[in-house]
Amino acid sequence: MRILCYLVGAMISVPRRNAFATIIVSALCVLSPLAAKAQADAPASFVGAKVCASCHAPETALWEQSHHEKAMAVADETSVLGDFNDATLTHYGVTSRFFKKDGKFHVRTDGPDGSLQDYQIAYTFGVYPLQQYLIAFPGGRYQALGIAWDSRPSEQGGQRWFHLYPDQEIKAGDPLHWTGLNQTWNYMCADCHSTDLRKNFDLTTNSYRTSWADINVACEACHGPGSRHVAWAEAKASGAVTDASYGDLKGLLVPLRDQGGGHWEINADSGMPVRSGPPPISLQIDTCARCHSRRYEIAPQFSYGQPLLDSEQPSLLTADLYHSDGQILGEVYEYGSFLQSVMGQKGVLCSDCHDPHSLQLRAPGNQVCGQCHLPAKFDTELHTHHPAASAGSQCVNCHMPTRTYMMVDPRRDHSIRIPRPDLSVTLGTPNACNSCHTDRSAQWAADAVAQWYGAGRRLETTYGSVIDAGRKGLPGARSELAALAIDQSKPAIVRATAISLLTPFAGSITPEMATAYLGALQDEDPLVRAAAVDALDPFSVRDRLPLVTPLLSDKVHAVRIAAARSLASVPAAAFTPEQKVDLDRARGDLIAGEMASADRPEAHISLGAFYAQSGEFAEAETAYRQALLLDPHFTPALVNLADLYRQLHRDAEAGPLLQQAIAIDPQDAAAHESLGLLAARQGQLPDALTHLQKASELAPDNGHYAYVYAVALNSSGKTADALAALKRAHQQNPSSFEVLYALVTISRDAGDREAALGFARQLVEIAPGNRDAQALLGSLTGQ
Template sequence: MGRGKKERRRAAATRPIEPVPGSRRTSRTVVLGAAAALAALAIAAGAWWWQSGRPVSVLITGGSSPSRPPASYVGHAACGQCHQQAEQRWRGSHHDLAMQPATNASVGKLVVRTDGPDGALHDYDVKYAFGTSPLQQYLIEFPDGRLQALGIAWDTRPRAQGGQRWFHLYPGQNVTHRDELHWTNPSQNWNYMCAECHSTGVRKNYDAKTRRFATTYAEVNVSCEACHGPGSNHVAWAKKEGNWRSLDGGTKGLAVALDERKAVTWAISAETGNAQRTPAARPAREVELCGRCHARRGQFSDDYVHGRPLGATHRVALLEDRLYYPDGQIRDEVYEYGSFLQSKMFARGVTCSDCHDPHSGTLRAPGSQVCLGCHASQKYETPKHHFHAAGSRGADCVGCHMPTTTYMVIDPRHDHSIRVPRPDLSVKLGAPNACTGCHSGRPAEWAAKQVEAWYGHAPRGYQRYAEAFRTASLGGPGAGDLLQAVARDGDQPAIARASALARLGILASPAAGEVVRAGLNDPDPLVRRAAAGALEGAEPARRVELLAPLLDDPVRVVRMEAARALAGSPRERLTDAQRKALDRGLAEYIAAEQFNADRPESHVNLGLLYAAERKSAEAEEALKVALEVDTRFVPAAVNLADLYRATGRDVEGERVLRAAIERDPRSAPAHHALGLFLVRQQRMPEALTELEAAARLTPESARYGYVYAVALNGAGRPKQAMETLLHVLSRHPYDRETLAALIAYSREQANPAQALAYTRRLAELEPANAEVRQLIQRLESDARR
């Protein structure tokens, strides 16, 4: 909210702000006959738990030391007594106006008549104005302490630009009170979704017993101490009060010294036309501090300490398909941090405040002049470089290297990966490019040829992982090798290497295993975290061997990932010290999820943890609470039903799933889970109805289509099964399960040539699979007969 575009929650128990890929399956495919496949389907149904968001880390306390008392907030007025110029620049900035009480000094008294949580019209007083430009939202207070953001906003742009009007944030959608996007529902909740980044010193203060919020803040907007930390010790140092000498330590009593640009010079090289930083060390403190709010991330503690790693209290999203294009360009609303980490600028030591004034938030110079401070104008501000007329959009550095994507209907945001335009990647992978973003009537092929004609070669950018990520998303041939190459490439951004490891999954090959092992010792915590997650499905002894050392990692989010991946591991495989470390990690994990007890996702996460630890009663309770928090949250129902199956209570599971479908008839996961239950009960006509609904409602899921086809074949409808599989294959040409079923059914239908074609495609995906190679030999022999 404010800046945050809300979206419909996917059918996975993940935090809306930081989704995580679901469960992983080994890439080794075994080709089963039809009867065996149907039996395996019915059995595996119970093993398929809905994967939740990767939980996070430990609550941390204080930034004090024996010689330094805990700091408290003093307010921007105290800061302004000495730092008058900085405060003046801050006045009227986006940070200053991030949130304002709805008074006569801001927006006046506003009363809104709109549909409430019951669907009926009610009058609501606006409590706060939220944001300032190009739109302003409005918050309504409820008796339980919630603040909710209305689905309509005010366009603050000038009328000549289309502004000065009310507009809906979800145009064309019929958002009723039953829809999760409705302004009264959890997706529009300020306390969880918005508060930390629009105010200073926020404490969420959610009481899980009473289910009420008592959220507080030190200042209503984003003021000085949001970035510099609580200022009481700095004030004492400045006034020389008390034991003020002990407060210095090089920071003058501040929680963090934002001095990474101090004594830094940038000299433009006559040879390259680019500036080089002296000293060359890459700073991270300032960028991480800004990333606290300018990242797509999940918060798991209020106890943020300025200057400590972001991973102590937040989990940053990696370059996942739903969030970024394969080349790393922004797709969903991910803000700036994840993009900037991909940039060559960050790799060379550029920080946020090199380009932006940290107090006003404005650029340090207008337009391209910011860029020309480090890039020689005689080389870059010329048609020989940009091949466009001077003063045109194509001659503008930002227009080509930081294209925009519009969110919240009217809010264009720049991609901060600052990349070379690559229309050639648009041709190959479908990613957007700046050229056709401007020349909207031209195809990407035209732009790619034009760029190559200008420069005499295809463009070469800093980021080199688009093909690997796209191939992995498709499950295509060579994906593992491509991902390993990205993960090993130390010249590539850490966030890209981490994303490659996250896609690698379990140790599918000795080579992948070595890459993951190396990632566990990477200096960047994003990479270590991803490597730990990649071991989730590994053999227990292997997991213990590799992950136990990470239980003592200095960054909490890494420790939490290791503990989560080790949950359920046989304790006898651990040393006494490792057992204690794992118990600490799991306790921290539980505390982290309890911090977000206002969200059903967190209770599902706890249910999954307890299930992994074989604590069925605790798992059941957590999943029930998830449904109490949000009755519409399908992953809670799916997991609860599966828990009932695992504990011999399938009939109760059916009731849970049917209730979920009644609440949300278009929930493919609920239909699918009910269909699997009915398969186990041998109620095939009913099962087929449910499985067909799941496949129809979510055609982007190869799994749903595959399962429906297997059920059709088991019900004696092989022709329809083959038609369904072919339809799935047309959308998912490299889906291993679909190929395996097509091979099996083709053989049953005495069509070895067709089976051979599918087997050869499967061999491209799994060249090391001996069973597949042997099957090719048999089918070739059969085809010659």
């Protein structure tokens, strides 16, 4: 009865519980079976780890020693690991001092105005291999100090204070300064370090009232709100209600265990695992991915028991986050890597290798791999080519190499790939061999692998070479990307990345590209469908409408809102009444998702762009202005607002905004291009050329900037300079349609028919289905 009474009392508790409330609580406790049944039908709520611990003592004991339990804590003698006995650290002339005062932990360091001030540590954040510290600021904000404690043993270099940006002088006012926007705990860190985190940001007051059910990552962070499970436990104990009232999950929302009924077995001949029975049925990967992924929120709250893409949008294999072959580069955590792995594709779960409560491996060293991979075949010198018990004999060092983040935190790549030093030679990607043998070349490593494994070694073309070609815009990438996008043997994140990389080639659609777009829009995985919708942006509204409209009613949230954004500029009259209902719902979800991050200027930029596409210009201006209220130095907001004023023929208001953006960030290529175009519209050609040239120099990989600059040069009579700029841009962007088109027309008009003909043939090669390219070539050949 104790748990049930706790729950019912908590449900109706008020600051001053009166006698009547007490009578009601007592009556419900007496009628516990009825109360439990009511709780089974009620929306699930969070009960807290202490309630879970009353029945799950073994799991609680494991969890209490885990990093999850220590993810965040009130700063006190038991939680603080750092040296606060007048220790100091000097970084770029700023000496920070760590000390105790009145039994509290303090730091004296540079504040938001750059002056030294004393701050009390409110919370610890994390535990190993480093611990960070949170400091309370006005408006409910907590800022993460830029100096952390290295909690590793001293013999490993730990037990010291260190700066998280050791090679950068980050001054007050910079978003990366510990008092800046990008170090605000409420947005940047909070939702993955506490349970049932409610950010509670108030846009009108620019303040937070952030709350949580448990301060750390507790039971319900993974299992979901537990009130109905507690009601099941009470009902089960009393025998008053059967399990059927609560379903197979006993009142829980998230099926974390494998519900498929199968298991893994080792094939004695191959030494490899095979699945016995049906594939796994679980939301475990999606649940872990909520925090163990690089993603952004697309809904106000995480949807427990629903697919990840109902509330989060994971990042694809972009050049800033992953090497071209998919190996980790930026701080991406594990999800995006694991999706690429064969294990992830086959249905291996996180808990197959990790104990979900202690977070420790299921077995030490190679034994964890030996659960599924026959040790007699794989844990041998014949396979590893390294002495037993050496670093090179450890499975993870070859198949899961590390990359270090936050200075001291090495994390393993969970794509669990076969080392390919030959790809390092051709693509420049890292490989496990040279992560240990740092004094040797990639070619040396490739030769060693060839000697070990001979003709039977892995030499097949990987998606890395296709993604690399797509990133570089190589002409041959078009057909390879199209094939990769619909290759169902490849992971969904790879297919989604491939379709996204087709966008620069969208000026000319080949039959194989059309097949890829249609296939991706109908892909079984929502990550691919959402990416396919985004990839259609270069298409005309007329072409997009029949392709995207059906996805307004997609079963997954991320796909629906992608469709709403894609169709933002379509007039309402183009939709049937039924489609209009779907559109309105998807638009509402999109706006709500952006407002879930209303404390970030990027969300308002995204919302402003959506409103501008929809023709809701007043709302767009409000969104851009709101972004600037949150961060007056956010140059994308200034550039977007200036562009909105251009559309509204308010150039006089656009100029000062662009000048302000350049004053804030002289390296902002978009601001220079916009100001150059504004100057050109106002007849100020010298100023226009100055800014357009600057934009093309700042972003040499952006063919459009070079194209605009060259057109301006040619218009001013500087044809030779225009051609030179275009040729440089063509070398950098060989598949840029507009750069090649300009090379053809400007060469032709300058009287260099031979050069024009050569460029026209290249244009047809990169855009074989484009009528304009064909017509231009025909005009030069007389056909």
